[in-house]
Amino acid sequence: xxxxxxxxxxxxxxxxxxxxxxxxxxxxxxxxxxxxxxxxxxxxxxxxxxxxxxxxxxxxxxxxxxxxxxxxxxxxxxxxxxxxxxxxxxxxxxxxxxx
Numbered sequence: 315x316x317x318x319x320x321x322x323x324x325x326x327x328x329x330x331x332x333x334x335x336x337x338x339x340x341x342x343x344x345x346x347x348x349x350x351x352x353x354x355x356x357x358x359x360x361x362x363x364x365x366x367x368x369x370x371x372x373x374x375x376x377x378x379x380x381x382x383x384x385x386x387x388x389x390x391x392x393x394x395x396x397x398x399x400x401x402x403x404x405x406x407x408x409x410x411x412x413x
C-alpha cells in the first residue's frame with residue numbers, strides 16, 4: 315500500500331501553545347521502522363513507559379472511532395504485539411545518537 319509523504323499535522327493544541335514541542339517521529343522506510351526521539355526531555359526513562367501506554371490508548375481510540383473496534387480488544391492486541399516483539403524481536407534497533 316502506498317501512502318503520501320506528507321507530514322502528519324500536529325494536534326490543534328500545539329498551535330495554541332507556544333511552548334509545545336515534538337518528542338518523537340516514526341517512519342516506515344525500506345520496509346523498516348525509523349525513529350527519532352528527544353530523550354533529553356525526562357531524566358527518568360520510566361516516563362517513556364507512560365508515553366507508550368498513552369500512545370496505546372490513542373491507538374485503541376483511533377481504531378474504535380474509525381472502524382468501531384472495542385477499546386479493550388485493541389489494547390489487548392497492542393499489548394500482545396508489544397510482548398511478542400520484546401520477547402522475540404524481528405530485528406534490533408540500529409543507528410546513533412545525535413547531538
